[in-house]
Amino acid sequence: MSQATAIKVAPETAVSERDMANAIRALAMDSVQKANSGHPGMPMGMADVATVLFNRFITIDPSKPDWPDRDRFVLSAGHGSMLQYALHYLLGYPDMPISELQRFRQLGSRTAGHPEYGHALGIETTTGPLGQGISTAVGMALAERMLAARHGAGLVDHYTYVIAGDGCLQEGISHEAIDLAGHLKLNRLIVFWDDNSISIDGPTPLSTSMDQPERFAAAGWHVTPVDGHDMEAVAAAIEAARRSDRPSLIACKTVIGKGAPNLEGSEKTHGAPLGEAEIAATRENIGWAHAPFEVPDEILWSWREVAERGQLARLEWEQRLAASPRRAEFESAISSTLPAAVFEALAAFRKEHVEKATKVATRKASEMALGAINEATDMTVGGSADLTHSNLTITKGMTRIAPGDYAGRYIHYGIREHGMAAAMNGIALHGGFIPYGGTFLCFADYARGAMRLSALMGQRVIYVMTHDSIGLGEDGPTHQPIEHLAMLRATPNLNVFRPADIIETAECWELALRAKDRPSVLVLSRQNLPMLRQAHTDENLSARGGYVLRGPAGRRAVTLIATGSEVEVAVSAAERLHDQHGIAAAVVSMPSWELFEEQDPEYRRAVLGTAPRVAVEAAARLGWDRWIGDNGVFIGMTGFGASAPAPDLYRHFAITPEAVAEAARKLII
């Protein structure tokens, strides 16, 4: 399969770590040159650090890349993807033969422009948008500690290593991640800063004067500055980091494009091929006499020894697992399969609250549903970006994660929406937990970068986003989402749920938990909403995305479509139409556009009907034309909100049963 299998005999020539590093340099510059696209500077600059890290420390097994107790490696500076692909080839990952490096950045290759989770074995997370890798790694390092707290060091005992660049550390998200990691004393997290003093525009002093070591120290990190080309110094720093009781930054002073005699140290090596002449000069300069994409067997052999060391560790771990009394629990956690009790509890919950006709805000309904979920499984890990008692994300008996104490299951993420979203990605990617976290829907804005990666990576991360419209009232337009539903609905592979009442809330929670390869956003009201179902059904009606909540006895004259808190408005409008005008209106609740879109066209046509349609949602119109059609009417927001009590705002913006009924009446005249 890969070239790995071709080496049968141990070579006799002594191979230095520098030779091993130069293999990375050569593969990186050759691949970028062949693609005529990519970033050689970073892989060449960090080749020495990466070689020491992998050769002496990292425990991974390319023959079983998803072994749970492996070390995690995150290339936060994702543009340097050739560093990772070169390593994967050298280490013998079975899906990374040399031919993949030769197809760097080409359609259908495993060697995408940036490392993409799921595109090649051993890529732990998708990186490229700067700062995401280091922030996701915080979630991984936290998950490691939490899993260790549950199952013991015999089964869970690994490190998370990160290579981050200047870009990662300039992005705001890094602040949120660093503060959280330092606070929680995530001592299994070790970050290498590729301190090459170069960014795309030129030398970093063009735009920053930050003393990064001091900054990390302020956040409670253990910091070691080293010469990133002094391999013994790097090794010593890693050893010190592994002994530390805090997360560690190893600030590696490096030369970007190291080895290229005329270009090293310049931004010109960052994002463009070196060119044939400079590549030839580099070969000469570093003493690499081999043809493009050729790595001598003895160097490959040295790299493969790293993989063998990892394989041995993995086999030992499997023996420990086989002998462990916790084996069943551990395997169940890692498999991410929820117990049936969760779904039984939710079904009972729905039945109970249809009977009781419970009227609560959907954020409260979410808390109540979570109470049932969290009692039936301990895989769920909750949190909030400092809005716990507004988002209602904590349930009875949940204890908090604290510095050095990882036995709990509730995370106070702080006022850090972006960091929370990235950390949840990391927790989900690590395995063993289903993370959910809360903020106001409006602050999805702050979390966008990481939420997009949840979707791109297909991770089961659940966003609990409350205060979902002008219904939040007095806090005003800065806190009232308008365009956010459109923003989320337009995002591929993301479930957006806006339930109308306590029953739909429980249904949407069930759907979010069942969506193993998709993140979900639960969009929830601040204000109380009546229970709208007329009878309990075993079927989860929200699973169809949209359904007829109220159908008139005979033929409909008009269809009213709504989501969330506006379904109550639509129901009330339908009653008004019937009582005052004798008009038969159907009400369609559409908690999830994505799931409705996935239904067969016949079902969709039956639900939408052939009568004229009016949609009502306290948000922007964008997207609604798909459901109301050419002659439909949309009742919603046309600009930003305002600061006032919620009922005043609904009246002010004319999102009322009266307005909906009037629009419907005019439409069918």
Added chain:
Amino acid sequence: MSQATAIKVAPETAVSERDMANAIRALAMDSVQKANSGHPGMPMGMADVATVLFNRFITIDPSKPDWPDRDRFVLSAGHGSMLQYALHYLLGYPDMPISELQRFRQLGSRTAGHPEYGHALGIETTTGPLGQGISTAVGMALAERMLAARHGAGLVDHYTYVIAGDGCLQEGISHEAIDLAGHLKLNRLIVFWDDNSISIDGPTPLSTSMDQPERFAAAGWHVTPVDGHDMEAVAAAIEAARRSDRPSLIACKTVIGKGAPNLEGSEKTHGAPLGEAEIAATRENIGWAHAPFEVPDEILWSWREVAERGQLARLEWEQRLAASPRRAEFESAISSTLPAAVFEALAAFRKEHVEKATKVATRKASEMALGAINEATDMTVGGSADLTHSNLTITKGMTRIAPGDYAGRYIHYGIREHGMAAAMNGIALHGGFIPYGGTFLCFADYARGAMRLSALMGQRVIYVMTHDSIGLGEDGPTHQPIEHLAMLRATPNLNVFRPADIIETAECWELALRAKDRPSVLVLSRQNLPMLRQAHTDENLSARGGYVLRGPAGRRAVTLIATGSEVEVAVSAAERLHDQHGIAAAVVSMPSWELFEEQDPEYRRAVLGTAPRVAVEAAARLGWDRWIGDNGVFIGMTGFGASAPAPDLYRHFAITPEAVAEAARKLII
């Protein structure tokens, strides 16, 4: 108008600064109680600091709140809005009588839940989303230095003061802002940190261990920790800060809800009324014997003296301006009116490039148009989030802003999209400049929080967002926008321009510059695009939002609608339909949905036509149904992109003339 005019005689009683501060406390707790909503804790905790700042230092004139050389005050912790409203009443802002405080958070009042720019005089920026205020203030402080560099200290010589809370400093955007301000040595920026150790979830040690003074020091700030209730210490710290050659943090140790005997120091004072009993106890505790909303004349008088000092300073400044040889230039800059030469240059540019049929990427066309604009005016201030030579935002002769040197007009914002957007808001709000800044369209995600505020505040901030689709190629799905156009188009009061060629690019730049009360996003291609106009028109065709670019001689059989780089695809499809099938297709270019939406319905109907429609855009479908109608077809992206050369991707995702022509053909059969 306001109660200000009622005080005619100087009181004889001595008034202490503590009394002045207690007036803030009383007004804050009474207003929140009356509204039964709001945040009393912060105004009460920071009343002493605010009193010292305003009473002894700040130079503002409530009778002319927009006087250009006033100090700027930014309440970054915007939830403490009652601090600002109380101050405005006490200082005698003419639009802030006591009755406005009594209508706190009510519909139509000036006293919105969070300070809203434009809702009341003297509010310099909208805050509430945490971290925005401090980051916007960085732009203000930079604009002050830049304007001073151009016009001299006689006309421009003021400070920017910020009150920030724990939330502001935990948000990632604060990192970007602090790093940039420290780097640029913005010594007129003075930030008070309300260090009350409380956030919504509880004590801040629940989620942070950050040493904030050390963190700011690492970023090159001057830092002074003080007891925030020791007024002399606060004053000394402000004096030291004003002397510093760096931006300053004054870390004010405070007690949240200070004065409330049973609740002070607790998160319970943060976001809820204190309650009648605690308010009575607070009155007793702080020795405030006055009825709700009543402030004794002698205390009001003391506050009004602050306003008088400001008025005097403003009058002196007006004399200096009158006598200044730079008066005309200064007034022209402050008025924000662009010279006619800018628009003449753009008209000539369009004529020239229609004649030359210039084929360039629209990012390149933008650079060329900017060359003409920046030569005709120096009001434009450019920059990029470290993608200068990708966004093509710098033009000939632009020199950079550097630490201590503010004479240039190009800002290397660093890898800080969010910080850049907020800083641009601050530059625009400050006045004297029109800021534009670049990043990749995909990283609008990172800037969302501040972009929304550009729109909410109606500021002329111009976002240059290049690499606008899968057309960016090899960097792959993390860098390829899909949902971003929908996200931006759904945002109220934001112009989104996606020009198809060099001519539309120049037209869109003109429209962006003319939109004085709206931000604009220019969405630009990485790849080359042909010039599509068949003749020069004096009229700016993009001003209509959409127009018929190619109309068949006779009746249309089908209408193809596209934006940006896909207009070329549509034109090619139309030719194919004509040549191979004898089908008459019109091509509509729609560079701005917002402007098209604003046209009268007749114009829109004429452009869209009655023939079946096919839309093509290399992005998500969401929103397009409005333009294609019930029976239309959309050709675009249904999921995330991929890493490969751009032409391969267009073929792979079937966004081609062949696919469009085939869809059109099927539609009209």
